[in-house]
Amino acid sequence: MTEIAPRIPYPPKSEWTDETREVFSFWGEPNSWEEGSKTNVITMMGNHPPLGKVFNIWGKHFLMANTLNTRQLEIVILRVSWRVNSAYEWHNHVGYAMNAGITLEEIAAIRDFPDGGSWTEEEAATMRACDDLIDDNVISDATWATLTKTLDKRQMMDLTFTIGHYVMTSWALASFGVPIEGGADAVGFDLKTSSGRIPGKTYKPGEHEEWVETRGY
Known part of the structure; x- marks a missing residue:
């Protein structure tokens, strides 16, 4: 599969509603209500809050429960x-x-x-x-x-x-066309990172107090 350019832009802050912010804040990212999510898939889902909210609930079951x-x-x-x-x-x-x-x-x-x-x-x-x-x-x-x-x-x-x-x-x-988050040290299928370092463990949302920081974005 060839990576494509983003087809759905992230919702501009001027258009955020409380429902949009609920999508951004579902996973407990610090300051996400005010600043939005740092996670690209969640930011993209903010374009469609009714879908984004149920996607979060559905996805949380598989990831966390x-x-x-x-x-x-x-x-x-x-x-x-x-x-x-x-x-x-x-x-x-x-x-x-x-x-x-x-x-x-x-x-x-x-x-x-x-x-x-x-x-x-x-x-x-x-x-x-x-x-x-x-x-x-x-x-x-x-x-x-x-x-x-x-x-x-x-x-x-x-x-x-x-x-x-x-x-x-x-x-x-x-x-x-949702890309890996900017600033992340992307791990390829060859298990090499963009920086050349050995990949390390990261935490799921809420699993550790530094769960956001370990992602590097």
Whole structure:
């Protein structure tokens, strides 16, 4: 996929309403009511507050209240990000995955699956579920049977919807032309950063008092 120029401009401050500011402030960024969000996808969603507000609520479930544990979740999101070529989601979730204890070597193996990596049966099946849905629009019987050995019905529901949510969000980011945040030390699919430093862990919203600062934008 070729990166495109932004197609939907960010809403000018002169047009912000209280609803717009609610979209910006949902995740608890400091000063976001007055100054707006520093997160590009949230700023873009401020163009359409009714959609932006439900997008935030929906997305928060998958990111913060998922019945999958954090390791399971980040394996799913990184696999989806690679499969649909979402540089934005990949950049952000490399840091989240590292914070969950997933190593750079494992992240490379998620990208390169089924080659490499030392995965449990469940973890391998989780990545196959991503591939099944992206390639065939359904989780195969074999993949489902493997996953249901260890995942309950709520986890299976969250897994399926999580894959769909991040595919949908990646489509929107790509189609709207939402770039990685200015000032961020972008992490590429090769796991090299723009500055050449080794990627480090980052925090999800509210996970740490310095969660904004760790993102570098």
